[in-house]
Amino acid sequence: MQPKTAQLKIDDKEYSLPIITGTEGERAIDMRNLRKDTGHICYDQGYGNTGSCESTITYLDGDNGVLRHRGYPIEQLAMFSNYVETAYLVIYGELPNSKQRKAFGHLLREHSAIETQMQRIFDGFPKNAPAMGMLTSIVSSLAAYYPELATNNFEKDLEHFDLAAPMAISKIRTIVAMIYRYRHGLPFIHPRDLPFADNFLHLMFSDPYVAYVPVPEVTNALNLLLLLHADHEQNCSTSTVRMVASSGANLFTSISAGICALSGPLHGGANSAVMHMLQSIHDEGDDGTRFIAAAKSGSKSNRLMGFGHAVYRNYDPRARIIGTACDKLLTRLGKSDPLLDIAKNLEHAALNDEYFLSRKLYPNVDFYSGLIMRALGIPTDIFTVMFAIGRCPGWIANWKEVATNAKGRIYRPRQIYIGAVKRDYVPMDKRG
Helix, strand or coil: CCCCCEEEECCCCCCCCCEECCCCCCEEEEECCCCHHHCCCCCCCCHCCCCCCCCCCEEECCCCEEEEEEEEEHHHHHEEEECCHHHHHHHHHCCCCHHHHHHHHHHHHHHHCHHHHHHHHHHHHHCCCCHHHHHHHHHHHHHCCCCCCHHHCCCCCCHHHHHHHHHHHHHHHHHHHHHHHHHHHCCCCCCCCCCCHHHHHHHHHHCCCCCCCCCHHHHHHHHHHCCCCCCCCCCCHHHHHHHCCCCCCHHHHHHHHHHHHHHHHCCCHHHHHHHHHHHHHHHHHCCCCHHHHHHHHCCCCHHCCCCCCCCCCEEEEEHHHHHHHHHHHHHCCCCCCCHHHHHHHHHHHHHCCCHHHHCCCCCCCCHHHHHHHCCCCCCCHHHHHHHHHHHHHHHHHHHHHHCCCCCCCCCCCCCCCCCCCCCCCCHHHHCC
């Protein structure tokens, strides 16, 4: 059977380009030799139609609302798994057996504390320093505190990968809690021998004399929130991690770069923007009805946050899961949140109004994740660093794919130059 090819005609010459087919039927035209063979490059602003890599981690079908990690549907993982098990799956490719799960959990517990010397980094930040700026700086410093795990040599770094990976996840979790406490003038709390989500809540909300005791619904909601963000294919921050890793950079440095990308309002800041939108609607005495009418007229369309997605052209499957979980959590906590009522009205409109349906403006995961974090007592300015905890396994898994690819090369996109053509230097006294 002859391999399938695409035909490209440039002027009077034709070129055959191989077609690659993925395991889920995705097809791509292989352009790796395009410039060498034709002298041309492809122009694809923002890489929206460009496959930058082959990956075995996550499958996403935005047209049909499908998300799978290593083949497992996100709906099944959300129902039966938890964040730590899903993190192991994303990183290593298979669900852990009991021995592997126990060993992975042990490493997360063993490396959860932040060394005293490293804690002094916090003193260099003003109390109102942006949380994401603090996070990327402190995570970057892990490469300096653990140089034996961050040699910038793939062969050596992969030898220590089984320690560096859980260390990154655990310490980022602890750093996020420390950022919260530092910004609120609270003393740091030492980690305890607790499950991952419980330990985070302890690090965030315990005081030196009274330990925080979460109810199971709170722990479950946090686990679900982190699990749903574990990986999401080649998004902006994950692609950044891969690009930095392609230079040979170590795991900690590459993750820090991913955090920088996540800090942008068009990526990690979306759930905070949703909360600001809902709060603004509430402050105006609206239940969402007037806002919906204004959004449809176009006068407030720039404020319609949490609807639609760059990839999904269907309902974000994570939004269905987290929306239901949000209802259950607020019911269990006995909280009546007026912002949730507004969110429900907006969701109803999105699923029933032709204006939203025709534009495929379905609620996405950011629409509900902020409400859950609000119910957990997490302030809005910490939302994006919470996102970083959840996304850490995906960043790690993608770094590993780059590091283990023997035929990999440094990422180096091309460009179409549209600036001035060659011109001669003009001395200062002759410039107009």
